[in-house]
Amino acid sequence: MDHLSFKTVAVNKANANKGWVVVDAADATLGRLCSQVANMLRGKHKPSFTPNSDCGDNVIVINADNLRVTGKKMTDKIYITHSGYPGGQKRINLRDKKAKDSTRVIEHAVRGMLQGNKLGAEQFRNLYVYAGTEHPHEAQQPKALSFSHL
Numbered sequence: 001m002d003h004l005s006f007k008t009v010a011v012n013k014a015n016a017n018k019g020w021v022v023v024d025a026a027d028a029t030l031g032r033l034c035s036q037v038a039n040m041l042r043g044k045h046k047p048s049f050t051p052n053s054d055c056g057d058n059v060i061v062i063n064a065d066n067l068r069v070t071g072k073k074m075t076d077k078i079y080i081t082h083s084g085y086p087g088g089q090k091r092i093n094l095r096d097k098k099a100k101d102s103t104r105v106i107e108h109a110v111r112g113m114l115q116g117n118k119l120g121a122e123q124f125r126n127l128y129v130y131a132g133t134e135h136p137h138e139a140q141q142p143k144a145l146s147f148s149h150l
Contacts, residue, residue, distance in 0.1 A: 011043075011050040018126075019057045020142035022135070026063040028147060029070060030109060036147055037061060037106075038113035041123045054122050060137055061129045064102040069094065079108065103129040 011017075021040060025033055043049050043056035069077070077094040098105050106129045114120040128137065 009048055010053075011048050011055040012053050016043075016053065016055040017046075017048070018055070020060065020137065020140040021057050022060045022062060022142040022144050024063055024144070024146065025061050025106065026066040027068055030067055030073075030105065033061075033067070033147060034106060034109040035113060037127065038110050041110070041114065041126055052119070054119060054126070056123055056126060058126045058140070058142075059128070060135050060142055061106055061127070062133050062135055063131075064106050064129050065131045067098070067102065067105065074098075102131050 023033070023037060037059050039045060040059050041056040043054075046055060049055060074095045075093055079092050079094070079097055081090045081092075082088055083090070092100075094105065107124075107127065110127055111120075111124055114123055128135065
């Protein structure tokens with residue numbers, strides 16, 4: 001085979017090789033874990049990465065309750081939302097948000113690391129976050145992945 005005859009493969013929805021991955025968030029740092037998860041959702045870990053298509057894996061994050069942060073972020077990190085009405089600004093710190101629903105903390109961080117367009121929304125729908133160790137995706141036979149270097 002001639003070495004000049006290689007073709008560049010553009011991945012689209014029809015030929016994307018999407019897999020399922022389980023990530024354990026127990027004792028993982030919030031930002032380090034979420035940046036790795038965002039890269040896997042985008043598909044940047046694959047040699048066939050195409051920036052304008054959804055070629056990433058489906059990612060299941062378990063043990064969101066055991067997530068940790070460094071420093072004083074539990075009390076000092078503030079999430080601000082606004083209802084759209086005058087005086088409708090709400091502030092909640094990380095400790096209260098995690099106590100209310102620990103899965104929302106990871107989802108909020110990963111969403112901020114994805115693109116802000118339709119493709120980012122489509123990739124975000126491939127993320128499944130659960131507070132405990134159980135998840136309903138055993139039929140997809142996900143591969144367990146550990147970020148021990150984080």
